[in-house]
Amino acid sequence: MTSITVTPEDRVFVLTGAGISAESGLPTFRASDGLWAGHNVEEICTPEAWQRNPEVVWKFYSDRREAGKVALPNPAHIAMAELESKLGGRFFLCTQNVDDLHERAGSVRLVHMHGELSKARCERECGRPPVEDHAIYRSLADVPHCPCGGRLRPHIVFFGEMPLEMERIEAEIAKSTLMVVVGTSGSVYPAANFVNWARSAGARTVYIGPEPPLNASAFTHVVEGKAGKVLPGLFVVE
Ligand SMILES: NC(=O)c1ccc[n+]([C@@H]2O[C@H](COP(=O)([O-])OP(=O)(O)OC[C@H]3O[C@@H](n4cnc5c(N)ncnc54)[C@H](O)[C@@H]3O)[C@@H](O)[C@H]2O)c1
Ligand SMILES: [Zn+2]
Secondary structure, three states, X not given: OOOEEEOOOOOEEEEEOOHHHHOOOOOOOOOOOOOEOOEOHHHHOOHHHXXXXXXXXXXXXXXXXHHHHHOOOOHHXXXXXXXXXXXXXXXXXXXXXXXXXXXXXXXXXXXXXXXXXXEEEEOOOOOOOOEEOOOOOOOXXXXXXXXXXXEEEEEEOOOOOOOOOXXXXXXXXXXXXXXXXXXXXXXXXXXXXXXXXXXXXXXXXXEEEOOXXXXXXXXXXXXXXXXXXXXXXXXXXX
16 A cells, blocks of 8 residues: 545544654664663653652653754654644544654644653642753752642653543544554553544544554554654645
């Protein structure tokens, strides 16, 4: 398959994972050694780790902020923004990524189901909304507090926490006729189930990435290749 036709009746739901940012120089999580940028993420990205040692957690996400700042959107991010510009309200993007490369490429109708590197929120869940925060924290003494007295934590969904915006995501999947999944290993739930929800609602389902994901059998098509090579020019919008 060298092209995917998008008809005037189609509504497209896109799910992206770490693979779409790989060609921007940001490492994916599940490299063959099981480490992410030298860390065992299951030991850092958890509520328990935050309770045990918030400074280590902030150092880790400060490193991610520094890496994210110098990364640039690649042709795959740009292709998604261009598809949105053609489809408008018939396009919706859900990313598992915490970087802002989709926004910087021009995507607008998107949600970050696993949070955003550029924000922080109260550790006490006191009800105040997340705040913009681009700071680099190397010492806990530098981390600001919420007016309620709680410490600010990264606005990131740790392992074991509920993903964000699930109601909106479910509604968008229910309306979609074409699901496009890019660069995600299909190992983290509920995202790995989106393809099944879309298929049982009758949608076509396409995966794009250099190797088949764990849930490959749920897709009607798997296009093997790097996102930055495959996505530009893949969609023919009627
Ligand atoms: N809380 C945290 O900080 C943390 C840490 C680790 C994972 N997670 C969560 O787990 C989620 C799932 O991980 P994931 O599936 O996004 O990442 P992953 O590392 O599990 O999978 C990356 C996928 O991208 C593919 N890929 C590699 N290069 C590519 C390219 N050039 N083009 C297209 N695809 C390419 C790989 O084949 C792989 O299937 C993450 O989004 C994240 O939210 C969270
Ligand atoms: Zn608070």
